[in-house]
Amino acid sequence: MxxxxxxxxxxxxxxxxxxxxxxxxxxxxxxxxxxxxxxxxxxxxxxxxxxxxxxxxxxxxxxxxxxxxxxxxxxxxxxxxxxxxxAVRPPAILGIAIFLFALFIRGGDYGIVSTPRLGLMVVGPLTVFVAGFATPEARPRELIVMAFGLTAAVLLVFTDLLGVPLPVFPTRLEDAIPPSFGTDAAVRALYIVYACVTAGLYTWLFDVPGRRRD
Known part of the structure; x- marks a missing residue:
């Protein structure tokens, strides 16, 4: 043998x-x-x-x-x-994530299907979370923290600092933003909220030094 x-x-x-x-x-x-x-x-x-x-x-x-x-x-x-x-899994899941991003970031009529505009507020975390399952070692609790964290970083760097015109909010939510508040302020509020959500989820889901566990 x-x-x-x-x-x-x-x-x-x-x-x-x-x-x-x-x-x-x-x-x-x-x-x-x-x-x-x-x-x-x-x-x-x-x-x-x-x-x-x-x-x-x-x-x-x-x-x-x-x-x-x-x-x-x-x-x-x-x-x-x-x-x-x-392997089939990584490219298949990444393809699904890219497909979701393309369908819902701006929305539109694609013939047999029509999708609403969800913007980075929804599509950002969703895409990161789905794409993370391309690896067999993926853990949902790690992916959900990464999803909100990366979305907050993209909103801060590209949308706010660089001024790249990306759709951020779903159409109905953007229409509901008061003109006195403004879209720019709403974007800043969103990535601050997502950063706080990231920190809160990390503290809750992982063993942070100094945190007492029951």
């Missing part, structure tokens, strides 16, 4: 089959698609970003991360390299 292959006796993994090399190349490819897909959108100025600013920023971040992963896969030692193992 043949002996099992151990890490010391396993054959080396070719560079083209390493997960970091393939994953990094895919990330760079997707970043290029995002960049060229946003060519027709206006970038705007430093104090007034246009709709093409966010896709380009995301493309640069994704491309840089993918290039770093690609180079790491090329130079890493053979003992540390991992082969690419194709």
């Amino acid at each position: 043949p002996a099992d292959l151990t890490p010391a006796t396993a054959p080396p993994i070719p560079r083209y089959a390493r997960i970091d090399v393939i994953g990094g190349a895919v990330m760079v490819f997707v970043a290029a698609l995002i960049w060229f897909g946003a060519i027709g959108l206006r970038v705007g100025e430093l104090v007034n970003f246009g709709p093409g600013a966010l896709p380009r920023v995301l493309a640069l971040i994704l491309g840089a991360a993918g290039l770093g992963m690609f180079l790491h896969g090329l130079v890493q030692r053979e003992q540390e390299a991992e082969p690419l193992v194709l």
Whole structure:
């Protein structure tokens, strides 16, 4: 009976089959698609970003991360390299998350189905929570904290500080915001509330130093 292959006796993994090399190349490819897909959108100025600013920023971040992963896969030692193992769950769940985001972030009539605009207020946490289940190690309590935390960060950085015109509130809720209060103030109130929700959930769901447990 043949002996099992151990890490010391396993054959080396070719560079083209390493997960970091393939994953990094895919990330760079997707970043290029995002960049060229946003060519027709206006970038705007430093104090007034246009709709093409966010896709380009995301493309640069994704491309840089993918290039770093690609180079790491090329130079890493053979003992540390991992082969690419194709699985159905991660791309399927990520596809569902992206599909939900595209359907409900702005809403619209897509022929056989019509969806309401829910904005980042609803779609942000929902997308992060669903996408987190792409990994088998996902834990719902960790994902729900991350969902509100990342949404608060996106609202702060892109919507408030950079002024990227993203739909934040559901249509009915946005229509109900008093003009005297204003949409900008409502966005700031929302990410402050989400930050507080994140801190509260983390304190409640996880063992925080100094917190007494019954």
